Amino acid sequence: MTFENFDRRRVNLPLEEQKNLEWAFNEARRFAEAPKDWIVFLGFNGCGKTHLAAAIGNYQLQKGRPVFFKVVPDLLDYLRATFSPDSTVTYDEYFDKVRNAPLLILDDFGEQASTPWAQEKLYQVINYRYNAQLPTVITTCLALEDIETRIGSRLADNSMSSNVNIMAPDYRSDFAPSEEGKQQARRLRRRR
Template sequence: MEQAMKNGLESWFQPLPDQKCPYCGRILHQLTHTVASGQTYLLGIYEICDCEGAVRRREQTAAAKAKQEQYRVEQLHQGKVDKLLKAMDIPARYTHCTLQNYSVPPGDQRALEMVSAYVERFGAQRKKGMGLYLHGANGLGKTHLAYAIARALCEKEHAVICKAAVDILLDFRAVMDGALNETEYTAMRAYVSADLLVVDDLGKEHVTDWSLAQFFGILDGRYRQMRPTIVTTNYVDDALIRRLALQSDRETATGIVSRLHGMAYDVPMSGKDYRSQ
């Protein structure tokens, strides 16, 4: 066995014929390697020519390899983004929404600036567990911004859940009715553990003790685990508390709003309803 290995190694270090540089004609010799004992071994590679043609060829080869690697990385990235976007399942009406095509209501440039800065610095905000609390009247583009943020962060390879509040409740109802192959615990865990959760139109859903408990569980869980959450609503503070407590207890409703202020930057939105223009 040992002799066979020795013979195999020796076959790798047999003298190779000299080569000529195809660009300048210089003779290129086989390289050698000397070990500490003084013994010299032939290597299976040649000298590198430093003529202009050879240098240019190496640069071209390196550039081609770099381009190929960049393409591979881009394809891998796009595959991950496509998978995340598919999982997010953006409603057809909002698939076009980006920060770049958001129509800023007159006098509301600050909201877009805050949202854009948040997306740009999401890594730091994620560590702090901070989200956004967008509130204002109908037709100011809150939902557009919500889905635009979600898309932008999916493109940074973050797992995002972005749903209307009423659809979140429908998910939990489907779990309870056995329509989905999961438990209420696993459903809650998915909402609590996502890199980013976006809850659109909080307060529009039919509020009951049960629905309020679901939202409190989600927001409290994310608050405790420092997971960033973005909420959009037509209501603010007292109005939202009254809405959430309409058919439930005010204490839980107040707790939800309190959590929002502790885990999200306040983003008031003003202007005119663009749907009426």
């Protein structure tokens, strides 16, 4: 997932959505050039949030800069796993690595099980990076008001965080088979 293979026009979309997508792409590019503060991608499933977040990460890697990309539910699993006696890394080491990553990308925020422990850990990461003003990319399917208030209000603070609301519908459905295609597939199956 790179900027090069992101279709920022999606010609089949209404003009307003095309313009919005181009704007989202430009915001991601701008952030990738010089990561500063936070960028939060919001929108429905499949609109391109992870793609743009990963493109930012890949751009950084190309430039030889470090990136820490984690899907939030996986991040919490890793963190829990550090408590196991055979873990090679301690909880403190891992938590510190996440909190202090020069660029942290948190994908699928809000998809995690909301246990009090998980909520607390995420709040600690977010609050730490907010206070230290560390560059962070977040993607979420949730509206900010549906995220726990302590976290949601930090994500919504526009002195720190650019909110990029993507209006485009699911990209995956652009490739859903047409009625004609489905009929052809049925005919082929019958012949076999």
